[in-house]
Amino acid sequence: MEARATAKYMRIAPRKARLVAKNVKGLPVEEAVNILKFTPKKAAKVLNKVLDSAVANAEQLGGVDVDSLVVKQIIVDEGPTWKRFMPRAMGRVNRILKRTSHITVVVEEGEEA
Template structure:
């Protein structure tokens, strides 16, 4: 049975988070958590929390074997951007886009 967990408005670029998500897609859940724990990226810590939440959600439902769960789908969607300005030479300014992400993890039994 599919179970999902969602984290919204996370302050990390979707492009950077997708690099980590592509690595764990299709892995067994416990193996993915171990992989994320030792990965030196900011997105790894965030995605690990969402994955652990999805596993906990699956554990709450009846007749689900937590040991047989795998990452069926994981996708990172872009959220709203915080728009800021940086002063430049000769009185100009350039826009800085501080991007946010919506992270969705779906786990299922193998």
């Protein structure tokens, strides 16, 4: 039995979020939460919230042992990019790209590693 949670339009670049997501993929949920709690990156806080939501979704399914959940997948897709402009010298302008992410976490029941 698997459960998933999705956070869309999160204001973090997908490349930065994937760095943190790679660290917890395939781990038991309890261990993944501990790693995310002590990772000093913005993406860790976002991923922790999505992981908590996926665990809560698994609880709602019924018949699922929450203690034996494992992070099956963490998918970080690129969302829409916000285009902003910053004034520069001599009347010029530079384009600033503020990237967003769609984060999906899938947990499933499995034996702890």
